[in-house]
Amino acid sequence: MMTVTSNVDDAVEQARSAASARPEAPAVRAGWLRAIADRLDDSSEELVPLAGEESGLGAVRLRGEVARTTAQLRLFASALEEGSYLEVTIDHPDPGATPPIPDLRRMLVPLGPVAVYGASNFPFAFSVAGGDTASALAAGCPVIVKAHPGHPGTSRAVAAHVLGALEAAGAPRGMFSLVEGFEDGIALIDHPDVTAAAFTGSTRGGRALADRAAARPRPIPFFGELGSTNPVVVTSAADHARGAALAEGLAQSFLLGAGQFCTKPGIVLVPEGSQLESSIMDATPRDRQTMLTPQIAEAYLDGFERVRKVPGVETLLTPGAPGEPGLLAVAAEDFAQRGEELDGEIFGPVTLLVRYRDEAELRAALEVMEGSLTGTLHCEPGEDVEQVLDLLRARCGRILFEGWPTGVAVSWAQHHGGPWPSTTSQHTSVGVSALRRFLRPIAYQSAPSALLPPELREDNPCRVPRRVDGRMELPEGPTDGA
Amino acid sequence: MMTVTSNVDDAVEQARSAASARPEAPAVRAGWLRAIADRLDDSSEELVPLAGEESGLGAVRLRGEVARTTAQLRLFASALEEGSYLEVTIDHPDPGATPPIPDLRRMLVPLGPVAVYGASNFPFAFSVAGGDTASALAAGCPVIVKAHPGHPGTSRAVAAHVLGALEAAGAPRGMFSLVEGFEDGIALIDHPDVTAAAFTGSTRGGRALADRAAARPRPIPFFGELGSTNPVVVTSAADHARGAALAEGLAQSFLLGAGQFCTKPGIVLVPEGSQLESSIMDATPRDRQTMLTPQIAEAYLDGFERVRKVPGVETLLTPGAPGEPGLLAVAAEDFAQRGEELDGEIFGPVTLLVRYRDEAELRAALEVMEGSLTGTLHCEPGEDVEQVLDLLRARCGRILFEGWPTGVAVSWAQHHGGPWPSTTSQHTSVGVSALRRFLRPIAYQSAPSALLPPELREDNPCRVPRRVDGRMELPEGPTDGA
Numbered sequence: 003m004m005t006v007t008s009n010v011d012d013a014v015e016q017a018r019s020a021a022s023a024r025p026e027a028p029a030v031r032a033g034w035l036r037a038i039a040d041r042l043d044d045s046s047e048e049l050v051p052l053a054g055e056e057s058g059l060g061a062v063r064l065r066g067e068v069a070r071t072t073a074q075l076r077l078f079a080s081a082l083e084e085g086s087y088l089e090v091t092i093d094h095p096d097p098g099a100t101p102p103i104p105d106l107r108r109m110l111v112p113l114g115p116v117a118v119y120g121a122s123n124f125p126f127a128f129s130v131a132g133g134d135t136a137s138a139l140a141a142g143c144p145v146i147v148k149a150h151p152g153h154p155g156t157s158r159a160v161a162a163h164v165l166g167a168l169e170a171a172g173a174p175r176g177m178f179s180l181v182e183g184f185e186d187g188i189a190l191i192d193h194p195d196v197t198a199a200a201f202t203g204s205t206r207g208g209r210a211l212a213d214r215a216a217a218r219p220r221p222i223p224f225f226g227e228l229g230s231t232n233p234v235v236v237t238s239a240a241d242h243a244r245g246a247a248l249a250e251g252l253a254q255s256f257l258l259g260a261g262q263f264c265t266k267p268g269i270v271l272v273p274e275g276s277q278l279e280s281s282i283m284d285a286t287p288r289d290r291q292t293m294l295t296p297q298i299a300e301a302y303l304d305g306f307e308r309v310r311k312v313p314g315v316e317t318l319l320t321p322g323a324p325g326e327p328g329l330l331a332v333a334a335e336d337f338a339q340r341g342e343e344l345d346g347e348i349f350g351p352v353t354l355l356v357r358y359r360d361e362a363e364l365r366a367a368l369e370v371m372e373g374s375l376t377g378t379l380h381c382e383p384g385e386d387v388e389q390v391l392d393l394l395r396a397r398c399g400r401i402l403f404e405g406w407p408t409g410v411a412v413s414w415a416q417h418h419g420g421p422w423p424s425t426t427s428q429h430t431s432v433g434v435s436a437l438r439r440f441l442r443p444i445a446y447q448s449a450p451s452a453l454l455p456p457e458l459r460e461d462n463p464c465r466v467p468r469r470v471d472g473r474m475e476l477p478e479g480p481t482d483g484a
Numbered sequence: 485m486m487t488v489t490s491n492v493d494d495a496v497e498q499a500r501s502a503a504s505a506r507p508e509a510p511a512v513r514a515g516w517l518r519a520i521a522d523r524l525d526d527s528s529e530e531l532v533p534l535a536g537e538e539s540g541l542g543a544v545r546l547r548g549e550v551a552r553t554t555a556q557l558r559l560f561a562s563a564l565e566e567g568s569y570l571e572v573t574i575d576h577p578d579p580g581a582t583p584p585i586p587d588l589r590r591m592l593v594p595l596g597p598v599a600v601y602g603a604s605n606f607p608f609a610f611s612v613a614g615g616d617t618a619s620a621l622a623a624g625c626p627v628i629v630k631a632h633p634g635h636p637g638t639s640r641a642v643a644a645h646v647l648g649a650l651e652a653a654g655a656p657r658g659m660f661s662l663v664e665g666f667e668d669g670i671a672l673i674d675h676p677d678v679t680a681a682a683f684t685g686s687t688r689g690g691r692a693l694a695d696r697a698a699a700r701p702r703p704i705p706f707f708g709e710l711g712s713t714n715p716v717v718v719t720s721a722a723d724h725a726r727g728a729a730l731a732e733g734l735a736q737s738f739l740l741g742a743g744q745f746c747t748k749p750g751i752v753l754v755p756e757g758s759q760l761e762s763s764i765m766d767a768t769p770r771d772r773q774t775m776l777t778p779q780i781a782e783a784y785l786d787g788f789e790r791v792r793k794v795p796g797v798e799t800l801l802t803p804g805a806p807g808e809p810g811l812l813a814v815a816a817e818d819f820a821q822r823g824e825e826l827d828g829e830i831f832g833p834v835t836l837l838v839r840y841r842d843e844a845e846l847r848a849a850l851e852v853m854e855g856s857l858t859g860t861l862h863c864e865p866g867e868d869v870e871q872v873l874d875l876l877r878a879r880c881g882r883i884l885f886e887g888w889p890t891g892v893a894v895s896w897a898q899h900h901g902g903p904w905p906s907t908t909s910q911h912t913s914v915g916v917s918a919l920r921r922f923l924r925p926i927a928y929q930s931a932p933s934a935l936l937p938p939e940l941r942e943d944n945p946c947r948v949p950r951r952v953d954g955r956m957e958l959p960e961g962p963t964d965g966a
Contacts, residue, residue, distance in 0.1 A: 024874065066583070073582040086956065089917075091897040099893070100555040101548070104886075106897040108917075111877070113910070216698035220854070220904045372702070383932065391935065392506065395593070395926060404586075404930035411581070414954050415573040415588040417927035422702045428595070428924040435571075435590075435925070442910040443917070444877060445899035448886035450865065453873065467956055472896050474568065474949055474958055 006158045006165065008179040010146070010189040016176030017115035017144035018195045023174060025112050025142040027456075028088075028464075032079035035140060037171040038131060039072035039079075041163045049159055053125040056153040058292030059259065064126070071126040074133055074412045078140035081434045085466030089443070090457055092470045105448050107458040110441035112142030114197035117190045119211070120150040120157060121202035122294045123262040129153065130160040130180065133412075133432050134200035134225075141440035144177045146196070148187040152295045157182075191215055191224075198223045198440055202264070202431065205229035205347070205423045212426050225439045226426035227419065229347035230375040231268040232407045233398075235364065235390055238273045239382040245277025246285075248380060252278065252353065253285040255406035260291035260325050261351035262298065265376050265407040268347055271334065271364055274357040282329060282355070283318065291325040291351065299324030302350030306330075309354065312343045321352070328352035334363040341370030361390070368393040373421025376400045376407035397421055399430075488640045488647065490661040492628070492671040498658030499597035499626035500677045505656060507594050507624040509938075510570075510946075514561035517622060519653040520613060521554035521561075523645045531641055535607040538635040540774030541741065546608070553608040556615055556894045560622035563916045567948030571925070572939055574952045587930050589940040592923035594624030595705075596679035599672045601693070602632040602639060603684035604776045605744045611635065612642040612662065615894075615914050616682035616707075623922035626659045628678070630669040634777045639664075673697055673706075680705045680922055684746065684913065687711035687829070687905045694908050707921045708908035709901065711829035712857040713750040714889045715880075717846065717872055720755045721864040727759025728767075730862060734760070734835065735767040737888035742773035742807050743833035744780065747858050747889040750829055753816065753846055756839040764811060764837070765800065773807040773833065781806030784832030788812075791836065794825045803834070810834035816845040823852030843872070850875040855903025858882045858889035879903055881912075 008016075025031075042049070046068045053064050081087055088109045096103040116138040120129035127133065130147050138145045149157035161180035168177055181190060191199055191214045199215055199222060201208050208226035215224035236248060256267050272278050293299040303321065306328045310317050314336030318329035328351065337344050337356045344354065358364040368390065377398030381387045394401055399420030410418055416433030419425040429439045446454055457464045465477040490498075507513075524531070532546045539546075563569055570591045578585040598620040602611035609615065612629050620627045631639035643662035650659055663672060673681055673696045681697055681704060683690050690708035697706035718730060738749050754760050775781040785803065788810045792799050796818030800811035810833065819826050819838045826836065840846040850872065859880030863869045876883055881902030892900055898915030901907040911921045928936055939946045947959040 022874065022878065024870075069582045080954070084954070086951075091917075093893070093895045093897040096895075099895070100551045101891060101893055103893040103895045106893060106895060108897040108899050108915075114878075212703065213698070216695070216703075221694065221698075221908065222904075223910065383934075387935070388506075392504065396504065396596075399925065400927040400929055401931065402929040403932060403935065409583060411575070411583055411585040411588060413575045413578075413581070413585045413588060414951055415575040415590040415927060417590050417925040419925065421924075422704075426703065428705065430925060433590075435573075442903075443881065443899040443901065443912060445882040445897060447882055447884040449883065450885060452865075453869070453885065469568075469896055472562070472566070474956070476956055476958065 006161045006180055007182050010181050010186050010193060013146045013179035013181055014115055014193045014195050016179065017146055020144045020174040020176035021112065021114045028082035028085065031140060031142060032082040034168055034171045034173050035075045035079040035136060037167040038164050039075040041167040042068060042131060042160070043072050045163055049156065052159055053153060053156040056156055057125050057294050059125070063259065067124060067126045070412065071131055074127065075131070075136045077412055077434060078136050078437065081437065082140055085464060087434070087437050088457055088466055090466050090468035092458065092468060094471055106445055107449065107454065108443055108445040109455065109457050111444050113440050113442055114143060115195055116143040116145050116440055117196050117199040118145055118147045119187065119199065119201040119203065120147055122150050122152040122298065123259065125153040125156045126160070128202045130157045131164050133436060134202070137436040138200065138440045139177065141437050143440045146179045146181060146190060148190055149180055149182045154182065188214070192218065194220065196222060198225065200431065200439065201226040203228070204349070208426065223439070224426055225429060225431065227264060227431050228423045228426065230264055230420065230424040231345060231347055231371065232265050232374050232376045232378070233368065233371060233394070234267045234270045234378040235380065235394070236270065236272045236276065236278055237381040237385055237387065239385055240380040241273050241276045241278055243382055246281040249278045249281035249285040251406055253282065253287070255408045256353040257287065257291070257327055257351045258408045260293050262294055262349055263408045265410060267353055267378065267407055269345070269354050269356060271356045271358055271367060274359050276357070279331070279355055279357070286319065286327050286329065288327065290323055293325045293350065298349060302348065305348035305350070306352055309344060309348060312340055314340070325351065329355070331355040331357060334358035334367040338363070338366040338370050345371050365389060365393060371397055373424045374398045375418060375420045375424045376402060378402040378407055399424065488643045488662055489664050492663050492668050492675060495628045495661035495663055496597055496675045496677050498661065499628055502626045502656040502658035503594065503596045510564035510567065513622060513624060514564040516650055516653045516655050517557045517561040517618060519649040520646050521557040523649040524550060524613060524642070525554050527645055531608070531638065534641055535635060535638040538638050539607050539776050541607070545741065549606060549608045552894065553613055556609065557613070557618045559894055559916065560618050560919065563919065564622055567946060569916070569919050570939055570948055572948050572950035574940065574950060576953055588927055589931065589936065590925055590927040591937065591939050593926050595922050595924055596625060597677055598625040598627050598922055599678050599681040600627055600629045601669065601681070601683040601685065602629055604632050604634040604780065605741065607635040607638045608642070610684045612639050613646050615918060616684070619918040620682065620922045621659065623919050625922045628661045628663060628672060630672055631662055631664045636664065670696070674700065676702065678704060680707065682913065682921065683708040685710070686831070690908065705921070706908055707911060707913065709746060709913050710905045710908065712746055712902065712906040713827060713829055713853065714747050714856050714858045714860070715850065715853060715876070716749045716752045716860040717862065717876070718752065718754045718758065718760055719863040719867055719869065721867055722862040723755050723758045723760055725864055728763040731760045731763035731767040733888055735764065735769070737890045738835040739769070739809055739833045740890045742775050744776055744831060745890045747892060749835055749860065749889055751827070751836050751838060753838045753840055753849060756841050761813070761837055768801065768809050768811065770809065772805055775807045775832065780831060784830065787830035787832070788834055791826060791830060794822055796822070807833065811837070813837040813839060816840035816849040820845070820848040820852050827853050847871060847875060853879055855906045856880045857900060857902045857906045858884060860884040860889055881906065
């Protein structure tokens with residue numbers, strides 16, 4: 003029987019050789035992604051208990067996560083068939099232009115072997131066969147996954163299915179491998195033949211890898227999704243209209259998955275004396291949830307203690323043990339003074355209420371915040387929220403006006419990224435445009451038709467949407483990639 | 485009279501305040517770019533002699549460069565009006581999706597203040613009002629240019645026109661500034677409110693800035709265009725058919741602008757005993773050209789000496805003084821062994837012929853080469869060049885099949901970038917998609933229409949091309965951005 007885990011040098015060597023072949027047609031790669039999705043769906047009942055045992059997450063959540071993972075693979079397959087992601091652009095010669103334009107044809111091509119660092123908190127959707135792997139394979143890049151140590155058995159089981167599905171679908175050996183262990187994770191980011199890396203995890207771990215990626219003799223792009231506080235702003239009018247309901251929604255959101263979501267609302271800006279605050283203690287169930295790993299459990303209590311001790315911070319609810327909820331509060335004035343100590347992610351079921359007395363205090367608190375994946379604004383129709391919205395826009399990747407940031411749809415318009423430290427790049431890690439991370443442009447100048455990739459040929463045999471002489475052209479017939 | 489040069493702190497503070505306002509509509513920014521272009525065109529006769537004196541470049545070339553610069557500004561203006569660059573993407577709610585999709589609307593927004601490091605070799609097109617500045621302003625980002633010390637007077641004169649044009653066009657103060665000097669260049673890359681940097685220059689200088697950008701407490705993207713050898717492959721058949729003509733073309737290309745082009749063909753792979761080589765000495769004029777700066781002149785001779793001394797290298801023509809042409813040759817076998825010493829840019833009028841005896845030697849030589857902006861293949865119809873093409877594709881951003889790599893069209897399909905060290909990112913610095921460097925996505929979830937930017941509203945008041953529920957939609961009427 004084949005070993006699921008590889009050593010780094012073998013994995014990268016095989017990936018390099020898979021990458022150096024001409025990339026398979028997008029429709030062929032779409033077949034690979036669907037083959038993986040089918041096999042994971044078929045194996046859900048085997049995988050879910052394994053992941054449950056290793057992560058402490060419940061079966062309903064994990065079953066949903068498998069479905070999310072396979073839907074994601076299939077969405078990328080659709081995007082490959084639709085073809086816009088190639089950004090095909092053709093300029094016909096224009097000798098009269100300044101400077102003259104020759105025949106130029108541009109498209110995107112895969113970067114090469116990609117290192118993916120699995121996350122702890124989604125053993126399926128952000129791990130071995132998660133969004134980073136799906137988007138890199140979709141882009142045509144071989145993937146070497148570094149398994150997260152929090153769920154090694156799940157990682158190996160998923161990897162075996164991915165390998166089996168790719169082999170059965172005829173993908174070249176080396177399109178996918180799994181490596182394990184801290185040392186191999188370091189060796190992977192340093193390996194000269196790795197061309198990009200994707201990571202979801204802590205700011206500290208991500209920064210260490212990002213620094214190594216940048217310090218290589220040949221630096222590579224590092225697509226990290228790190229820490230995020232996901233600020234929520236509740237206006238006085240919204241609090242007045244529905245403060246108690248907002249407290250219910252908040253409690254559900256910050257406790258979801260024991261608060262171990264990158265989009266957990268970690269900071270909630272409320273008017274002083276808010277209904278939300280009066281209701282939040284009653285709205286917060288005191289259940290103890292299992293946390294992902296002992297290290298994460300410990301870091302949760304440490305983080306809580308660190309913030310609790312900052313002058314001005316009031317403890318509303320202390321977790322008696324890991325996985326129990328915590329609630330903290332502070333005046334906006336103090337938050338604005340002590341942003342460096344207070345504006346950081348605590349991974350776990352805790353949120354910090356920041357009480358503001360007027361909009362100036364609210365704005366001053368927002369101004370000290372670093373980048374986040376999301377920002378949520380609960381307001382009422384007709385309120386003047388433009389200045390607050392400007393502050394959220396400047397530091398967040400997704401702005402919500404209803405509901406709560408946990409729950410990240412996988413779609414064409416999704417953006418799951420934001421200014422540092424929430425992500426290390428201008429790209430998303432969820433949604434169709436996540437593909438763009440693993441592609442680079444190439445332009446052909448005055449190429450004979452026979453030497454052009456089919457996507458760039460004049461008669462558009464691949465029927466891709468393209469821009470010709472500055473004008474977008476859609477192929478006739480169905481172009482629906484949804 | 486207003487001082488043209490600012491200090492870094494003032495410049496960034498003003499840029500930050502210009503950036504924190506809601507970005508002006510794309511059509512308004514298009515007006516700014518055209519205003520700058522008009523003013524530079526009107527000032528060509530003032531600017532060209534100044535640049536000539538500082539750079540040693542001729543008036544015809546410099547007049548053409550002003551025209552290139554202003555055409556570039558106008559092309560970005562067209563792209564703003566066309567609107568595709570915003571990547572507007574709308575998903576309507578789909579509660580049945582896995583996971584459910586809310587109303588999501590994505591577009592790109594400006595990053596914030598951008599630092600631009602002017603290049604030495606194009607005092608207009610890659611300097612103060614060059615492609616980096618044009619694309620950052622087009623994206624909606626305020627720009628702080630660090631002037632190249634090789635042409636300080638030209639830099640100040642161009643800056644004064646840019647400032648004047650922006651002021652007359654009603655742009656906010658702070659959209660553009662000029663700073664000078666090595667220390668200010670360092671202070672700029674380190675400044676906490678700078679959100680991205682663009683650079684064209686040497687691998688050493690670019691690497692130093694890239695390292696600082698990555699080491700900041702809050703790292704920023706660094707879009708550097710560094711060194712490139714721009715390999716040219718001539719097949720036996722092509723050499724047989726037109727070796728003498730190819731020698732003429734090569735000589736013109738590697739001598740253009742005293743070889744001070746980022747796309748200068750620095751390595752030419754020819755069959756042993758080629759007609760090209762027999763003709764190149766006669767085809768190479770011995771004129772001494774003025775080099776851009778004394779430092780560049782000195783580095784040219786140093787680089788020539790360094791490579792000349794590598795074992796196996798044969799000197800065909802020694803430059804007696806800076807700006808005189810040099811020609812070197814080496815066997816492909818030796819090149820493949822000594823790639824680290826031989827595969828690097830020598831900025832100046834020199835090229836290295838690499839003589840191969842068979843395709844295996846040719847491929848082995850290509851395999852040791854690092855990334856380049858361009859790769860050129862001169863072959864004959866019907867030849868099997870796929871393997872050579874694969875090697876060029878893997879390491880080059882633009883592949884040419886006719887002509888020579890010097891001369892970079894400014895158009896929709898252009899790609900001026902390539903694997904490390906030719907660029908530090910997956911983006912181009914020339915052509916419309918250079919815009920993407922200075923933009924980041926933002927997604928609005930369940931936003932009331934009144935709070936959406938007009939580009940994302942359901943009725944498409946800005947008439948932008950957009951993707952709705954996975955399907956591309958073009959506004960009716962003219963959509964020509966060319």
